Amino acid sequence: MSKKCVKCGHTLPDDASFCPHCTTVQTEKREIKTPRRWKRAALTVIGILILIAVIGVAVSMYHRPKAYEGGAQIDYVDKDKTYKVLLTFSEGDGVTGHAQGERTDTLAEGLDSALPCQLYVLDQDTGKLAWEEFSKEVESCRVDTKPADGSRKMEYIEPMYNESFPNAAYTSDIYFTSESGTNDIVWTVKMKNSDTISLSTRLTIEKLPAVTYHAEDTSMETTEELQELLDSIDKEVSSGTPVYLYLPAVTYDGDITFGDHTWEINGSTSGDTTTTFTGTVSLKGLNGNYADISGIRFEGSSGTGLDAYCFASASECSFEGWDTAVYAHTGGWVNVTDSTFTDNKIGLKFDTSMSYGSSPNYLNNTFTGNGTAVCIDNLPGNEVIDFAGSTFSGNDTDIENKAGHTINTAKATFE
Incomplete structure (x- = not known):
């Protein structure tokens, strides 16, 4: 078969790419578009921004304030050191790193008394007392008492360093009567880096009939x-x-x-x-x-x-x-x-x-x-x-x- 020139109409071979009579090119012209390199650059920038955001979130998660909650003992990590922080009513137990999660005492009917609740800090790796360096990083230390159902709220003094218990970071005297029953002694320590440490121990007073x-x-x-x-x-x-x-x-x-x-x-x-x-x-x-x-x-x-x-x-x-x-x-x-x-x-x-x-x-x-x-x-x-x-x-x-x-x-x- 043959084809005709798109301009002068002369008959041409099927595979002719131009007309020998009028020299008109027989191939249809198409617009050649320049590659859009900006899209590739934009995708690269977006990828970098996403990576930066992920890293930022990870850094923020690592450095944001942490809440440590436990019973009478927790392990607190600060920078490159781990501290064992614990509560006890016994100086001997505190120095050796033994927490006291609960204590039961008896008290004669109609009497009142007190016990010193103490917070101790030890270096987790060495087992040595570390309250002095730990206390430098403490912003505040508070205590509260929470009575169980049917019990009476025990009074207390806010925790402080007490020379009578020189190895304890803080001591709070807990005051009670024979009618006090059971109270949770709740400690909240806020660090200067905004970390929060929450500890608690339980004190039960049993009344002795007189x-x-x-x-x-x-x-x-x-x-x-x-x-x-x-x-x-x-x-x-x-x-x-x-x-x-x-x-x-x-x-x-x-x-x-x-x-x-x-x-x-x-x-x-x-x-x-x-x-x-x-x-x-x-x-x-x-x-x-x-x-x-x-x-x-x-x-x-x-x-x-x-x-x-x-x-x-x-x-x-x-x-x-x-x-x-x-x-x-x-x-x-x-x-x-x-x-x-x-x-x-x-x-x-x-x-x-x-x-x-x-x-x-x-x-x-x-x-x-x-x-x-x-x-x-x-x-x-x-x-x-x-x-x-x-x-x-x-x-x-x-x-x-x-x-x-x-x-x-x-x-x-x-x-």
């Missing part, structure tokens, strides 16, 4: 009657049962011994007469039993006024005329507040092998005209003995600290 004796109902007018009552209590009342005594406003001559119970011993006043002991009062509690004494006058001419072999506290009492007015020895400890010591050879004496983690405050006492107001022969532990609000006046020696124990007299008055 046996109560009132002067109106029980014969205790004389030393013999009182000692007979105490002897019968030793025989008939379990040593785990707290005993409350409300003594009459009489004078007890001769020595008195309180045996192995938790005691609350309350004096009274009638007119010008106050419950008075003129002989030695010995406290023999064992295995955690203790004594609270209030409103009693100890008036002697020699010997020891209050002789403690266990933990004891005395408030609003007076001690006068003793060789040693209050003596904590062997495994004993006596905490005294709002009391007076007058004309004793030694007012308050420590010569004990036991240390206690609470009640190191000897507040608002008055020491007047004593040979030695306070004598510390032996006293282990780290408790800082604080005499805030106490007055020392006219004593030959105010404080004789043979043991070199840490004391604080910054808020005491010396005249």
